[in-house]
Amino acid sequence: MVDSGDSQMKLANGDSGYVLEDVPHLTDYIPDLPTYTNPLQDNPSYSAVKQYFVNMDDTVSQKIVVHKNGPRGTHFRRAGPRQKVYFKSDEVYACIVTCGGLCPGLNTVIREIVCGLYHMYGVSKVLGIDGGYRGFYSKNTISMTPKFVNDIHKRGGTILGTSRGGHDTSKIVDSIQDRGINQVYIIGGDGTQKGAAVIYEEIQRRGLKVAVAGIPKTIDNDIPVIDKSFGFDTAVEEAQRAINAAHVEAESTENGIGVVKLMGRYSGFIAMYATLASRDVDCCLIPESPFYLEGKGGLFEFIKKRLKENGHMVIVIAEGAGQDLLSKSLQSMDQQDASGNKLLQDVGLWISHRIKDHFAKENKMNITLKYIDPTYMIRAIPANASDNVYCTLLAHSAIHGAMAGYTGFTVGPVNGRHAYIPFNRVTEKQNKVVITDRMWARLLSSTDQPSFMSPKVVNKAKKREEPATLLNGNI
Numbered sequence: 001m002v003d004s005g006d007s008q009m010k011l012a013n014g015d016s017g018y019v020l021e022d023v024p025h026l027t028d029y030i031p032d033l034p035t036y037t038n039p040l041q042d043n044p045s046y047s048a049v050k051q052y053f054v055n056m057d058d059t060v061s062q063k064i065v066v067h068k069n070g071p072r073g074t075h076f077r078r079a080g081p082r083q084k085v086y087f088k089s090d091e092v093y094a095c096i097v098t099c100g101g102l103c104p105g106l107n108t109v110i111r112e113i114v115c116g117l118y119h120m121y122g123v124s125k126v127l128g129i130d131g132g133y134r135g136f137y138s139k140n141t142i143s144m145t146p147k148f149v150n151d152i153h154k155r156g157g158t159i160l161g162t163s164r165g166g167h168d169t170s171k172i173v174d175s176i177q178d179r180g181i182n183q184v185y186i187i188g189g190d191g192t193q194k195g196a197a198v199i200y201e202e203i204q205r206r207g208l209k210v211a212v213a214g215i216p217k218t219i220d221n222d223i224p225v226i227d228k229s230f231g232f233d234t235a236v237e238e239a240q241r242a243i244n245a246a247h248v249e250a251e252s253t254e255n256g257i258g259v260v261k262l263m264g265r266y267s268g269f270i271a272m273y274a275t276l277a278s279r280d281v282d283c284c285l286i287p288e289s290p291f292y293l294e295g296k297g298g299l300f301e302f303i304k305k306r307l308k309e310n311g312h313m314v315i316v317i318a319e320g321a322g323q324d325l326l327s328k329s330l331q332s333m334d335q336q337d338a339s340g341n342k343l344l345q346d347v348g349l350w351i352s353h354r355i356k357d358h359f360a361k362e363n364k365m366n367i368t369l370k371y372i373d374p375t376y377m378i379r380a381i382p383a384n385a386s387d388n389v390y391c392t393l394l395a396h397s398a399i400h401g402a403m404a405g406y407t408g409f410t411v412g413p414v415n416g417r418h419a420y421i422p423f424n425r426v427t428e429k430q431n432k433v434v435i436t437d438r439m440w441a442r443l444l445s446s447t448d449q450p451s452f453m454s455p456k457v458v459n460k461a462k463k464r465e466e467p468a469t470l471l472n473g474n475i
């Protein structure tokens with residue numbers, strides 16, 4: 001094992017450019033830990049599974065499209081149950097916390113951690129931390145049993161509550177240490193995973209036998225490396241309802257325009273996928289693709305053309321789109337939430353006003369514009385079937401990893417296979433729609449909207465952007 005010198009990175013090199021970006025293990029800083037036989041092998045539900053335990057050397061490749069002589073590239077440790085575990089069932093004292101914004105599927109992940117620990121590993125001591133990171137030191141805990149969580153996946157939100165801000169590393173680790181907790185399951189977005197990384201570092205510094213497992217959550221799908229985040233499918237499906245309503249309203253009046261604002265602070269995946277799925281959208285605006293309103297090739301010109309052709313149109317706009325235009329025309333507030341995230345101004349309302357003003361001034365075309373803002377409705381619902389199954393796999397992967405003594409990792413599918421990924425790989429940057437990829441081209445071709453890009457801008461973007469996840473549609 002080659003140590004990269006960076007305390008976050010545990011690298012191993014193999015043949016033909018193979019690199020394993022491994023995750024920490026409790027034995028890295030606590031030698032001679034005893035191991036136990038995995039109780040799963042005596043579990044009637046799992047006993048029939050052929051080769052149930054994953055091979056210790058199994059890794060998952062980040063690069064799936066390869067060339068004959070190209071380097072094999074980065075790999076991650078494959079998730080799944082190991083033959084040997086580092087915790088006895090009755091020794092485990094686990095806790096679960098949810099942080100950041102809501103997302104469909106949070107309750108399913110909570111449920112599956114509690115039930116998975118109980119049914120697969122015979123673990124019955126699981127605590128819920130109330131209200132995000134600050135709950136570790138400022139609130140009472142909730143005792144979680146399979147019976148208590150039985151129905152929660154049918155509800156939106158998180159039964160544990162959530163919050164932004166309030167991450168006090170030493171108080172959190174004091175609380176973990178004082179309570180005797182030895183497995184910490186942390187569900188949240190990029191900020192939460194950064195918080196989990198510093199909790200892991202402090203636990204390691206104190207030499208505690210505590211496994212820290214992150215489960216990535218973001219409705220915006222802005223966490224890199226993993227194929228997609230849970231709740232995203234559900235959000236896209238629910239967004240269809242708003243788009244349908246906007247379409248019905250728009251086509252019922254002469255020169256009707258429906259504007260729908262969807263979530264997506266820095267990345268427009270929800271808007272892009274909802275647009276592609278719906279086929280009723282005439283124009284999709286996302287943070288990654290700058291646009292302009294006036295003049296040749298601008299939005300107003302396109303709206304006029306589309307209304308002349310079709311008599312109505314639907315515009316989908318991600319909340320983070322056009323923020324540069326907004327701050328130019330409105331007085332920038334530069335406010336932040338408790339976690340330090342920039343608070344965005346309402347681009348949907350702003351663009352609706354600008355479109356109305358423009359056509360009122362032009363005085364040639366009477367338009368009727370309806371603005372629909374379903375953002376929180378999309379976020380507050382329970383997960384759909386596909387997200388529910390996905391959440392189960394995430395929870396199980398996290399449990400198997402913690403039981404096997406891995407720590408300081410986050411879980412998620414990489415090219416369809418679940419893997420253990422070092423925290424820094426999911427926090428170092430944000431996943432974004434790549435506007436020089438085929439998926440965005442598909443969208444432009446389906447809506448036939450302007451790209452708002454000059455050839456100079458396209459060339460610059462091509463140089464800058466690297467293809468990202470499966471959701472960028474690398475086919």
Ligand SMILES: Nc1ncnc2c1ncn2[C@@H]1O[C@H](COP(=O)(O)OP(=O)(O)OP(=O)(O)O)[C@@H](O)[C@H]1O
Nearest residue numbers: 100101164165166167188189190191192194195339
């Ligand atoms: N760099 C950091 N170090 C430690 N803790 C952090 C860091 N960034 C954020 N946190 C903590 O993580 C929690 C969640 O962060 P944040 O509110 O940014 O949401 P998130 O996890 O990114 O989810 P969302 O997808 O909703 O934005 C907060 O309690 C915040 O204090």
Ligand SMILES: O=P(O)(O)OC[C@H]1O[C@](O)(CO)[C@@H](O)[C@@H]1O
Nearest residue numbers: 101102218219220263264265337
């Ligand atoms: O209003 P809240 O709860 O801070 O959350 C809003 C933000 O959360 C997100 O959904 C990310 O979870 C963003 O898209 C959005 O800007």
Ligand SMILES: [Mg+2]
Nearest residue numbers: 100189190191
């Ligand atoms: Mg975030």
